[in-house]
Amino acid sequence: MHHKNGDIRRVNVNIAATTVENYKKLKDAGIGTYILFQETYNKKSYLELHPTGPKHDYDYHTEAMDRAMQGGIDDVGLGVLFGLEGYDYEFAGLLMHAEHLEAVQGVGPHTISVPRVKHADDIDPNVFDNSLSDELFKKIIACIRIAVPYTGMIISTREGEKVRGEALELGISQISGASRTSVGGYTEKERPHDSEQFDVSDQRSLDEVVNWLMQCGHIPSFCTACYREGRTGDRFMSLCKSGQILNCCHPNALMTLTEYLEDYASEDTRALGYKVIEEELKKIPNEKVRAIAGENINYIKNSDRRDFRF
Numbered sequence: 120m121h122h123k124n125g126d127i128r129r130v131n132v133n134i135a136a137t138t139v140e141n142y143k144k145l146k147d148a149g150i151g152t153y154i155l156f157q158e159t160y161n162k163k164s165y166l167e168l169h170p171t172g173p174k175h176d177y178d179y180h181t182e183a184m185d186r187a188m189q190g191g192i193d194d195v196g197l198g199v200l201f202g203l204e205g206y207d208y209e210f211a212g213l214l215m216h217a218e219h220l221e222a223v224q225g226v227g228p229h230t231i232s233v234p235r236v237k238h239a240d241d242i243d244p245n246v247f248d249n250s251l252s253d254e255l256f257k258k259i260i261a262c263i264r265i266a267v268p269y270t271g272m273i274i275s276t277r278e279g280e281k282v283r284g285e286a287l288e289l290g291i292s293q294i295s296g297a298s299r300t301s302v303g304g305y306t307e308k309e310r311p312h313d314s315e316q317f318d319v320s321d322q323r324s325l326d327e328v329v330n331w332l333m334q335c336g337h338i339p340s341f342c343t344a345c346y347r348e349g350r351t352g353d354r355f356m357s358l359c360k361s362g363q364i365l366n367c368c369h370p371n372a373l374m375t376l377t378e379y380l381e382d383y384a385s386e387d388t389r390a391l392g393y394k395v396i397e398e399e400l401k402k403i404p405n406e407k408v409r410a411i412a413g414e415n416i417n418y419i420k421n422s423d424r425r426d427f428r429f
């Protein structure tokens with residue numbers, strides 16, 4: 120997919136449970152991660168919440184990731200909507216699902232998302248008496264991080280700036296910015312509210328989020344290298360579990376951040392970003408990698424060349 124400043128390099132797909140044949144089609148189309156949230160692992164509640172319709176079959180929904188992997192997709196993303204049922208049941212279900220995928224398919228989840236019930240036009244969190252306090256929510260994030268250390272953890276703009284900032288310190292590794300949850304939302308200049316799937320609590324622009332992340336001491340990374348280098352599934356997992364992946368993540372983060380700074384950032388964010396990059400480059404332990412990363416960053420700054428990666 121082409122954009123004036125380069126190509127969209129990875130498209131993750133979040134669609135309802137489907138057949139092995141359809142997952143094969145998605146794989147052939149070159150998708151990145153296939154994401155499907157369980158909503159609730161509690162079968163009784165699940166069936167009450169889906170009395171009819173295509174999602175009614177609990178087993179079909181719950182076994183979707185197995186079919187996706189049988190169809191050749193080796194990066195899958197799990198998630199449960201905390202707040203529908205008791206958190207302890209959901210927490211155990213989520214970890215058992217991760218354990219099952221690793222044991223049966225040989226690869227655990229690529230990502231775990233942690234949505235919780237929040238306000239939307241047609242959802243009143245007060246009618247769900249299982250809603251989580253911020254403190255409990257953060258404890259769950261920390262426990263998932265400890266239990267599944269190799270997995271990317273995602274927090275969305277459903278959560279506000281404060282909770283997102285705290286969650287980043289507890290194990291969240293991926294964070295969205297400037298999300299729109301309404302149909303066709305990205306084509307509108309202003310955020311349309313009428314068809315939103317849920318309330319977006321963090322309404323900052325992407326530039327504001329990137330700037331804030333750097334002020335918090337993080338390196339915003341737009342890296343998609345693993346998927347494009349074929350480091351997916353069990354190959355990715357072994358690099359992740361041994362910690363060797365950091366040798367790629369760190370320089371790739373600095374190079375993709377440079378692309379963002381050059382092509383999209385405000386002046387303020389660009390100035391801060393280059394300070395961060397200068398300091399972080401010094402921390403790359405391997406001399407050769409450090410030199411190549413520095414050279415590539417100069418190419419990005421001074422030419423149209425993009426898409427360097429380790």
Ligand code: SF4
Pocket residue numbers: 340342343344345346364367368369371
């Ligand atoms: S190199 Fe690191 S940041 Fe880049 S895609 Fe792989 S795991 Fe993600």
